[in-house]
Amino acid sequence: MVSARHIEWDSPDGDEARKLRIRVFVDEQKVPIEEEIDDIDPIAFHVVAIDTELGVVGTGRLFDQPEEPTIGRIGRMAVDARARGRNVGAALMKALITESIRRSHVKVMLDSQTHAIGFYSKFGFQVCGEEHMDCNIPHKMMEATRFQLRQWLELGSER
Numbered sequence: 158m159v160s161a162r163h164i165e166w167d168s169p170d171g172d173e174a175r176k177l178r179i180r181v182f183v184d185e186q187k188v189p190i191e192e193e194i195d196d197i198d199p200i201a202f203h204v205v206a207i208d209t210e211l212g213v214v215g216t217g218r219l220f221d222q223p224e225e226p227t228i229g230r231i232g233r234m235a236v237d238a239r240a241r242g243r244n245v246g247a248a249l250m251k252a253l254i255t256e257s258i259r260r261s262h263v264k265v266m267l268d269s270q271t272h273a274i275g276f277y278s279k280f281g282f283q284v285c286g287e288e289h290m291d292c293n294i295p296h297k298m299m300e301a302t303r304f305q306l307r308q309w310l311e312l313g314s315e316r
């Protein structure tokens with residue numbers, strides 16, 4: 158399996174993660190750039206996956222929900238189109254879930270693009286909200302408890 162590791166946002170690896178997010182969300186999915194890079198980035202825990210030939214091929218972030226810090230929030234999951242379907246996304250999720258357990262979050266929430274619900278379900282997330290539009294893309298809120306995430310880490314992540 159590809160491995161993912163923590164990076165500092167304000168670093169050369171952070172620059173590569175930013176470039177990847179712009180390629181995936183701004184160029185590919187037409188999200189306005191002013192919505193893409195936000196004021197959560199400097200305080201979030203960022204991870205990247207690195208391919209020996211392609212460089213940074215995946216990134217994602219985790220942060221404590223500002224109004225309820227016992228709840229974690231995962232977002233900005235982006236895998237380079239050339240590297241999809243090779244477990245890069247799963248490696249990023251493993252690194253983010255491991256950090257969430259370390260932070261003792263009681264649960265983790267994320268706002269999934271509707272097409273990606275099947276992906277997040279693999280890690281124990283369940284839909285918990287109605288479909289809504291964000292940047293013209295349909296989304297649904299999903300959540301997983303600490304117990305469900307621990308279960309995936311212990312039983313599912315090595316499959």
Ligand SMILES: CC(C)(COP(=O)(O)OP(=O)(O)OC[C@H]1O[C@@H](n2cnc3c(N)ncnc32)[C@H](O)[C@@H]1OP(=O)(O)O)[C@@H](O)C(=O)NCCC(=O)NCCS
Nearest residue numbers: 234235236241242243244245246247269270272273275276
């Ligand atoms: C969604 C995304 C992050 C998935 O990354 P990925 O590296 O292709 O996914 P992986 O190869 O790690 O897939 C892990 C598992 O999820 C499944 N999966 C991946 N994408 C899926 C999808 N869209 N729907 C259902 N299942 C999916 C895989 O089949 C695999 O299942 P398996 O373990 O049974 O073999 C990637 O497609 C992406 O970056 N998309 C564009 C940006 C985006 O939409 N991000 C989500 C924002 S909410």
